[in-house]
Amino acid sequence: MNLPRAMVRTLITTVGAAALAALAFTGGSAHGNGDTAVTTAAGEGPGYAVEDFGYPNADKILAEQHITLKRGDGHILLADCSTGTDLMEIWSRANSKICFRVTGNSGYLTLEIPSVFAVKGNAYSSEVDMAVGTEEKTFTVNKNSWTPVGESADPQGREFVLMEIRATK
Structure with a gap:
């Protein structure tokens, strides 16, 4: 079965995105137990603030x-x-x-x-x-x-x- 190149690229991209999503969901562990260490890169700025428009206090x-x-x-x-x-x-x-x-x-x-x-x-x-x-x-x-x-x-x-x-x- 010959698949067109565009279809193969789309399939590979989709599978890759699914794998990344699975890793993100499980905390980056291939086994899903979340025992990988999370580190921050030196020089990273603070995280982004997200405004929820909630009334202060x-x-x-x-x-x-x-x-x-x-x-x-x-x-x-x-x-x-x-x-x-x-x-x-x-x-x-x-x-x-x-x-x-x-x-x-x-x-x-x-x-x-x-x-x-x-x-x-x-x-x-x-x-x-x-x-x-x-x-x-x-x-x-x-x-x-x-x-x-x-x-x-x-x-x-x-x-x-x-x-x-x-x-x-």
Whole structure:
């Protein structure tokens, strides 16, 4: 059986890649017991950082303030409500008042704050995504004024969870 050269090259490349993957999976040991030593070459730089967009100190904030901050682009930050102006204020029956500072031209933050009923906007155009059970709703937040959201805007008065904030200049 004569195979074309291109097909032979592809077959050899595939088998070689599979062998390398097997070695990598087993820790470089041909027997799979992982007892080979791993060494670093002198002069190698530090490894690469991979950004997962997780909110810094989220575990500490959850423990201290009972606010679940998940992911964002770093442009919507939890802020002390007494330290500034142009803050977005979130009002919740579970947490009272929570403030966020928006920086840059736009930002987003995924989070969980239960029982949110009002949002005071800042100078940014903003939207908040909220959920009650499996139902999700998006509310447009009025600039520099109050917007009823969640149970305040729901004819049934159900308690909504704030899930995401998005803001643009």
